[in-house]
Amino acid sequence: MDIRRVAVLGAGRLGRGIAECAASKGYDVVLFSQGAGGQDALRRIEKSLDRKLAKWAITESEKRLILGRISYTLDLKELSKADLLVEATIDHFYTKQELLRTADHLCRPEVVFLSTTSTLRVSELARGINRTDLLVGLHFIPPVPNVPVAELVRGSQTDERAVEIAKQFATRLGKQVVEIHESPGLVNPRTLLALVNEAAYLIDEGVCNAQQADRIIRESWGMSQGPLEMADRLGLDLVLNWMEQMQDAFGQRYAPCPLIRRYVRERRLGVKTRLGFLAYTDDDALKTDSESEQEGKRED
């Protein structure tokens, strides 16, 4: 089947990133969101494209073309027109399964479903739908347009043809696809969470501050962002939620550092509240080390 129209369920950071990336590669994208976040999602995608424009990565006309390929709707009936479905909602089992079940009724039977879940098992999610063989786990890593790798997992009943379609889609989006076995947290979130948790303990113990921890890790391993900035961009509430799920799966070694709980309790959630481990400007940019440190101290 020729895939031209991609439905993306979920307009969070991952969903927006996938939508932007798919539209950049020529797909028509319909973005679905249950809340009022959809319009905001389009605005944020435009903002992301503006940042690319400012760095000369795209032209004005390319920006218009990409935005023109993305539409937003609340009406799930539109799913009947999709050639491929990408589910990118929060990793909550029952919410996800309910949404997949609804989509299962509305999409054409041959349409492959991709789930971006990283902490839930594809095999278990597939149990709630008829197309058990057409559900593939494809975890894109945010910021999706910039990260050139994706993790693929198949469920116990996933068909080879569906895996092929998932691989082709991800490859066209410019991602190297690495297939691994089903396991909560996959590789990227699981190792990132361990790193974030350990860095949080370092701060909690007063060994260093967030800027210092992030700088040492980032510079020594040649990363574009440190783990604490990554956590802030994901949202510390989401990070905490993942850690708790990982704790359920793997035990005490994923028990969240108390500092993370405290930050979430204080609504210090990262980029979306402008302050997490580090501080951010209204344009989502990281504030300089000194600004960040000042702000962190003020809040502490």
Next chain:
Amino acid sequence: MNIFVLNCGSSSVKYKLYDMKNEKVLADGRVERIGQDNAVITHQPAGRDKVSKTMPILEHTTAIRESLNLLTHPEHGVLKSVEEIDAVGHRVVHGGESFSDSVLINERTKDILDSLASLAPLHNPANVTGIRAAEKIMPNVPQVAVFDTAFHSTIPPYAFLYAIPYSVYQRHKVRRYGFHGTSHKYVSQRAAELMGRDIADLKIISCHLGNGASIAAVHGGKSVDTSMGFTPLEGLMMGTRSGDIDPGAIFYIMKQEQLNLHEIDSMLNKHSGLYGIAGVSDMRDIERDIANDDKLAKLAYEMYEYRIRKYVGAYVAAMNGVDAIVFTAGIGENTPSLRTALCANLSYLGIEIDEEKNKIRGEDVEISTPDSKVKVFVIPTDEELVIARDTMKIV
């Protein structure tokens, strides 16, 4: 002999059908927005009304099939059946070091073309897609590949090598290839015809000035140097491409602006050149803005002319003289003021321009005065005709 010339891009197909008895164009057309529901096909039979329609065309095979349907259409067609096509000539951007001339396409040719994809990732895969699609529809018709780079295969090593470790050339074939070869070949041959002289005795500088622009030094009918290099980014200032820039500046910009490879590549290819300086990439817009006293448009124009002048001077030196300078392609053919400015700055060569002739458009014209020591021509390029001629020669 009827020859069907195809130029396949990633989302477009341009075609021209020639009757080679008299090199007459029977029809031409293009399919745009391939891959979409609203692809547009435009077909122009010679001497008759243009036909245009919008329809879903999802891949190149359908695009070529639709073009052939129009060529054989009872009302708009020029052929009774596809069988009347004797050969297909394909424009292929990059022939690497493997192809120094046009070739008949066979399995081996296609394998080599596949292996050259990394040298021209935006163009060669689309060209090969077009070849495979045409083969599928016309399996018994010979197909010929004509390369943009082939005309420049005569450039000697001292001119095509970059002064970087030789092992890089050996390992990755990083060298000057040059582009617009079919255009430089056509206009230089045509200039020799217009001069009534054997091209083997001539030194010609050919200026292909379109949105992409390159200059070639053609000595005795052979390209001995050209301004585009490993990629079409090197050389002249272009519509949106920077042309020559100190590689050291690139590293510095990347560091200062925190740019990755894609961003710097896009900056130099899509945000630079005339557009980078003046905010518009079309020479007509530049001229309009100059008329409105726009200082940056004037600066862009001066930079553009100066860069051409430097290359002309360099190629006069490279060939130890010049008999003719030829202007072609969009800007080269349609910007008399640029030719005037450039030639005025080349007066040391004894060039004199006839301003009346310089205003003539759309035909081959010698714009230099009879006394001019170097002949100057404007020759509308015809790359498709070169492809058709090469195809006929090979089949």
